[in-house]
Amino acid sequence: MDEVAELVGRIWRTEAAGMLGVLSRTLGDFDRAEEALSDALAEAITHWQADGIPDSPAGWLVTTAWRKALDRLRRDAVGREKAARVAAEPPPEPGADDRLATIFACCHPDLAEPARVALTLYAASGLSTAEIAAAFLVPVPTMAQRLSRAKRQLRDRGVEFTVPSTDEYGDRLSAVLAVIYLVFNEGYLSSGQSVHRRELAREGVELARQLATALPREPEVAGLAALVELHHARAAARFDSWGRIVLLEQQDRRLWDREAIGRAVLRLKSAVRLGKPGPYQTRAGIAALHALAASYQDTNWTDVRALYDRLYALDPSPVVLLNRAVATQFAVGPEPALDEVEALGDRLAGYHLWHAARSTLLAALDRPTEALESAQRALDLATNPAERELMSRRVGELGRGR
Template identity: 80%
Template sequence: MDDVADLVDRIWRADAGGMLGALSRRLGDFDRAEEALADAVAEALKRWPDEGVPDSPTGWLVTAAWRKALDRLRRDAVGREKVALVAAQPPPEPGVDDRLAMIFACCHPDLAEPARVALTLYAAGGLSTAEIAAAFLVPLPTMAQRLSRAKRQLREHGIGFEVPRPHEYAERLPAVLAVIYLVFNEGYLSSGRSAQRRELAREGVELARQLAALLPREPEVAGLAALLELHHARAAARFDSWGRIVLLADQDRRLWDTAAIERAVLRLGAAVRLGRPGPYQARAGITALHALAASYEDTDWADVRSLYDRLYPLDPSPVVLLNRAVATRFAVGPGAALDEVDALGGRLAGYHLWHATRADLLATLDRPVEALAAAERARELATNPAERELMSRRVGELRRRP
């Protein structure tokens, strides 16, 4: 029984999006699809230990769910009208379009961002409500309510489970990529009480890889997948044994997954060759330069700075300019970098990393009093425990400086 339960769990994690997508598209109702599939899983757990696992477990689950959905429709007064339309159809076979339809429905721009994230992890990623609640450090009933509201929004907004037409990708794809990027970042460096929630980071990487496989001609999807793979390949070196952040300059690069870095770089190269640049490809290019450098000092900072120049028109954010200023420090000098950082004060005065960057530059320029004030302000503004601890260490170092 335990072996069957483990198998069903693996199938759910791998194929939930496709199974739910196939059923939701044909039933036109996510709730009915989810309920029928849950019944099918329960039946599998009851029958497979005695009857054996079928040759196509996913196909068996979808067929069983389809039959259960039809039975419910026949018993439901509202469903009797629909059953005539769908009963004649054969059981659906989950395919690429079904998984895509589910991902795009979960990330529909009409849904609120928390709903998009929760639904994507639940319906497309196959995580349980309890797993999502634990990852986001909220009580299980709270997450259950969030998912319930998200499903209700699907119904109220009339969001269908269909793959966008090719001309709609430009409008719809950014929302999908943004959700996946947010999922990854929530795990890679939490903004809550936990320093690193690795499960969410892994889930973000997996979702990006799945989407890249489903949309091989979309370079920004591959760019996002490469970006997340490059970051994830360095995850083992980002925190020390006490859970403290280790800055890139101080990381033990022997802990990096060099094979994963090489694969990500190859993925990025194939995306760039498609000739449609975008912000995720540019970010991945910057991250690749860091990942391929033999040491922090050997990083090609001029190239990093140049890529930030390419990124800014695609993502005109002051944070991009702040990161460019870090490259300026090494490519040009700390004085020029400080000028660039100070020019962003009006837009980033409430951002802890603006103050942290200023503190480092002021310390380098032998202005310790100003550096200490900037570091203390960065510590005050930091919300992540690991980042606060890092800035506390920095404040201590500056206070001990003669």
């Protein structure tokens, strides 16, 4: 029984998006599809234990859920007409387009960002409400309400579980990529302190890979997949045994997953050859330069800086310029880098990493008092526990060095 239950859980995690997508499209209702599929999952544990595992477990689950949904519709006076329409069609089979349709529906621009993230993890990744709540450090009832509201919004706004039409495809794809990148970053930043956060980062990588497989001619999708794979390849070196952040320049590069880095670089090269540059490909290019360098000092900082110039042309954000200034420190020198950072003060004075970068440059220029003040300000503004711990260490080091 335990083995069958484990198998059912595994199938749910890997096939949830496709199964929910095809049922939601067929039934015209995400809640109804989810309810029927939950019943089918419960039945599978008993049925498969007695009769063995079917050749197509996902197909069996969808067909069983389809029949259960039909039974409910027939018992419901309002749903009888729909039951007749649904019953006229053969039982649906989940496919790659159904997985894609689920992801696009969950990332619909009409939903608020927190709802998009939660619903994507729930429907497209198969995470439970409790797992998502733990990953985002919120109570389970709060996450359940968020998911319930998101599903209700999809229903009320008539969002269909289909791949978007050509005229809205671009905007919708941008929203999908943003959600997946956010999922990864939410987990990646603090993954050393929580198993749930590590799972969240892995889910971001898996979602990006699934999307890249489903959309092989979309270079920005491949760019995002390569980007998160390159970052994730450093996971073993990003935190010490106490769960504290280890900065890139201090990481033990022997712990990096070189095979994963090689695969990600090949994915990025294939994307670039399609000739449609974008911000995710450019970010992945920067990550690749870091990943392929023998050491932090040996990084090609001139090329890193040039890629940040290219990224700024695609995504004119002051944060991009802040990261460019870090490259300037090594490509040109700390003094011009500090000038670049200071020029961003009016736009980034409330951003903790602006103060952290300023502190590092001031220390490099032997201005310890100002460096300590900036580090303390970065600590005051930081909210993530892992970053606060890092800045607290930095404040202590600068304080002892005075």
